Amino acid sequence: MLSVFAGSITRADTDRIRPYSGNPTYWQYRGKPVMLLGGSKTDHIFLLDDLEEHLDEINAVGANYVRNTMSQREGIELKPHKLLPDGKFDMDQWNEEYWRRFQNMLKWTAARDIIVQIEVWDRFDYAEQHWRISPWNPRNNPNFTPHLELLSDREPNEAYLAAKPGERYAVYFTNGGSVRLDLSNAPGHFNISWISVAMGRTVESSQPGGYRLMDKTIEGGRVVTLSAPYKGGWVAAIAKQ
DSSP states (O other), X not given: OHHHHHHHHHHHHHHSSEEOTTOTXXXXXXXXXXXXXXXXXXXOGGGOTTHHHHHHHHHHTTOOEXXXXXXXXXXXXXXXXXXXXXXXXXXXXXXXXXXXXXXXXXXXXXXXXXXXXXXXXXXXXXXXHHHHTOTTSGGGOSSOXXXXXXXXXXXXXXXXXXXXXXXXXXXXXXXXXXXXXXXXXXXXXXXXXXXXXXXXXXXXXXXXXXXXXXXXXXXXSSEEEEEOSSSSOEEEEEEEO
């Protein structure tokens, strides 16, 4: 039974899109080498109102690939989080329409044998005019509010804090630096992750780029010192265990 099960996993693995076994500089799909060709009229195709028709156009000319970015550049009705009657976003609830469109895109591309490249996109969606209506802007949600009073030893424009005190904190360092965060009224253990704004990902240790080794937990009920791993933009994401 185990050998049959293992064999089925191997066959399924070779059917998916993957580097070509005969030459890893190419792709293979369903066990055969394949050239991925395609294009679309926008990079965030899953939010198109006429997506099915557009996929038919792509399929009709023999294309078998599209790139889809998880954009947040649209109006407030097509953000990933739920829009409340007061015009703010609940960061603890999803916008069902946004994710319904994403699910439909996956279903409709699969039906047409179109390979989808999915990108979690991008810091540009949270800058300038897009930031003004972003759910992640503390002004636009009740989940996180600015709490600069909890930061000390802070230079002008060095760091900013949005938080739901006692539960979660997001400290943004504009260009490295070190500040003190007051957790005196928030006892307990907290998980902390450091996110590089430039790389768009969590950095866990000193291995990737010569950064210092970062703590993964901190103890509340006191004032703690937070030091960015390196120069540049960083976010310390802190959540109670």
